[in-house]
Amino acid sequence: MSNNALIQTIDLHKTYKTEAIETPALNGVDFTLHEREFTAVAGPSGSGKSTLLHLLGGLDRPTSGEIFLNGAAMSSLSKDQLSRLRLTRIGFVFQAYNLIPVLTVLENTAFVMELQGVVRRERIRRARAILTELGIEQYADQFPNRISGGEQQRVAVARAVVTEPSIVLADEPTANLDSKTSHELIGLMRRLNEDKGATFLFATHDRRLHDQVSRLLTLEDGRITQDQCR
Amino acid sequence: MKAAIRHLKRNRGRTILTLLAVLIPVYFLVFMFGFSNSIVSDMFETATRIDTGHFQVRHIERRGMGSAIPLMQDSESVLAALDEIDGVEWRTVRLDMPALASAADRSQTIYIQGVVPEEIAPISSIGDLVVEGTYLRNGQNGAVIGEELADLLNVGVGDEMALLCAHPETGLGVLKVPVVGIYQAPISAMGRTIIHTTLTTARQLARSPAATAVVVRVDDVEGPWDVGKIEAVTAQLTGSLPDELEVLDWRELAPQVSGYMRILQPAMIIFAAVFFGLGALVVLNTLYLSVMERTRELGLIISLGASRWRVIRMILTEAGLIAVIGAVYGALIGVALVWIVEAFGGIPLPGADLADYMKVVGMSPVLHMMISWPQVVVSAVTMVGVAILAAWFPAYRASKLEPVEAMRYVE
Structure with missing residues (x-):
């Protein structure tokens, strides 16, 4: 592993099994992700993008192969340890249903800090700061159902970066957004990457966003077929 | 806590149902205990005033x-x-x-x-x-x-x-x-x-x-529940009595009355257990439905790194909150009803035969009610405990959700 390697996968396989059928989702994925990278995983639907992000985020376990996060093997971690890892090291932005409906924008942003045990005053201060930075502080007291999809995804990004995790994993964060809002969201993530040094890895099948990333991994049939640095 | 309150507000129908599941057993038990206390007190007073003393x-x-x-x-x-x-x-x-x-x-x-x-x-x-x-x-x-x-x-x-x-x-x-x-x-x-x-x-x-x-x-001494006060006095006296004398309390002097009370007590406990059980079933059912409806939300929370204990605590907080509110209101309604009944002079027994029978067995033909605050507190606290216990299963199920599957869940 190189010195600043954040994530390294080795021969990563994931097969979903039902009683009758085995469906391979990843077929030997090998790649290394470095700190401060802004990387997209592209590929058609069913290519394994979400599966890869779930495995990297400790939300699921590979059928075989290994993932190293900061040099530590994730396969040896228990469920509780994976949970702790997600809480402290990984930020998530999902495709939809990102926010907790009964919490305000400010509370959603501060939620992970609350789980971490950060004192109330501090987490409110930090949550307000990031909302201001992302230009959505005016929605702080709104509930998620009162703001647009694009604004909801901005809040999700705010929540993901506010704890300064090692990496932010975003699974199709623009899938439900229009083209302009998608560009704005990716632009926002890029800014956070450049200004704060946050490492992003996001899945997308939207080719129009590819020119905004510094590295593009193309996934087809569960394999990385292209690894382009820009 | 704030989130728990908002969750409860979000689905008012289910919250009211859960609230009633806690409230009704408590108020009903307070009311029933009001009757049984009065009956027991009546019997106790009849036995101890007319014949045995304490x-x-x-x-x-x-x-x-x-x-x-x-x-x-x-x-x-x-x-x-x-x-x-x-x-x-x-x-x-x-x-x-x-x-x-x-x-x-x-x-x-x-x-x-x-x-x-x-x-x-x-x-x-x-x-x-x-x-x-x-x-x-x-x-x-x-x-x-x-x-x-x-x-x-x-x-x-x-x-x-x-x-x-x-x-x-x-x-x-x-x-x-x-x-x-x-x-x-x-x-x-x-x-x-x-x-x-x-x-x-x-x-x-x-x-x-x-x-x-x-x-x-x-x-x-208002009833047999004050037996401790009687025992405190007899304990002081026993040491100073000559050997040929002994102390007999009302239970020994009126064994038929104390025997009836011994039967009444387990009957009330069984009665209470049935009510608590029914309340617990409703709480379990409504909270389980709530967990099912919130599968994606819970999946998100687990994805973000919430520990299983945190998820359990979240569900139990909701259950505890609603249980405390239900139990307090149940107790208040029960006590209020008892007061109202007593303010109107009790409930006369219908029919001359029943009233005569009550008189024959040494009891008032008018049913009175009597509040026992320890019973009110025990009824309310027990119901809260039972409701939280009933919430444990849905809370445990919620904590065992797999985040990826939970977030894919479609209602």
Whole structure:
């Protein structure tokens, strides 16, 4: 592993099994992700993008192969340890249903800090700061159902970066957004990457966003077929 | 906590259902306990006021006495010892003995209670039950008898009757006494058998200056649940009694009443358990539905790194919150209903037969209610505990959700 390697996968396989059928989702994925990278995983639907992000985020376990996060093997971690890892090291932005409906924008942003045990005053201060930075502080007291999809995804990004995790994993964060809002969201993530040094890895099948990333991994049939640095 | 409140507000229908599942058992139990407390208290008061007191001091030797009570010669020292003890409300000497009452060609086996009239009033309610004539005065030669005995012997106030007593220790005694008063007994068997004479008259009949018991009432005892107060007094007294005397409390003196209470208590516990169980089932069901509906949200929370314990705590907080609100309102409604019933003078039993039956067994024909605050608190706290316990299963299931599957969940 190189010195600043954040994530390294080795021969990563994931097969979903039902009683009758085995469906391979990843077929030997090998790649290394470095700190401060802004990387997209592209590929058609069913290519394994979400599966890869779930495995990297400790939300699921590979059928075989290994993932190293900061040099530590994730396969040896228990469920509780994976949970702790997600809480402290990984930020998530999902495709939809990102926010907790009964919490305000400010509370959603501060939620992970609350789980971490950060004192109330501090987490409110930090949550307000990031909302201001992302230009959505005016929605702080709104509930998620009162703001647009694009604004909801901005809040999700705010929540993901506010704890300064090692990496932010975003699974199709623009899938439900229009083209302009998608560009704005990716632009926002890029800014956070450049200004704060946050490492992003996001899945997308939207080719129009590819020119905004510094590295593009193309996934087809569960394999990385292209690894382009820009 | 804020999130829990908002969750409860979000689905008001289910929240109200859960609230009712907690509220109804608590209010119903408080109400039912109100009835049973009153019944128990009624029985207790009837037994302890008319006959037994809260406890008695008697001679220990009962062999060969049949239905007679052994005589105790030195009741004065017991009275003196009682006067030194805190918590004694009242005490008096009594000479009780079985006898035969006759008038003209009629006779009836009876039980004489020889009493000190001025002392007995706070202990025995017979004085208050006199409906014809008067109660006894100190030193008066006379008897106060029940309406039933007066009918049986065909005597009225002013008529004489002969009392024949055969105490094992003193032999046969005969005395003519006038009827000075007739009382209306709460129990017909009592009206047939219990008569009051003065202690002086009873001693003349027994041909002995002795007594059979020192009868004692203890301060602030409202029902059998205050048995601790009685025991506190008897514990102080026991050490200072001579060996030949013993303390018998109301449970030993009125075993049929305490036996009934022993049956009533488990019956109420079973009754309560059924209500708690039903409440718990509804709580479990509604919270399980809530967890199912929030599968994606819970999946998100777990994805973000919430520990399983955190998820459990979240669900239990909601359950606890609703349980506390439901239990408090249930208790308040129950207490309010009891107060309302009492403000209207209780609930008269429907039908003359039922009212008469209640009177025969020594109870009021009007159902009264009595709040016992410890029972209110125990009912409410138990229901809260049961509701939280019932919430454990949905909370545990929520904590076991796999985040990826949960976030894909479609309602």
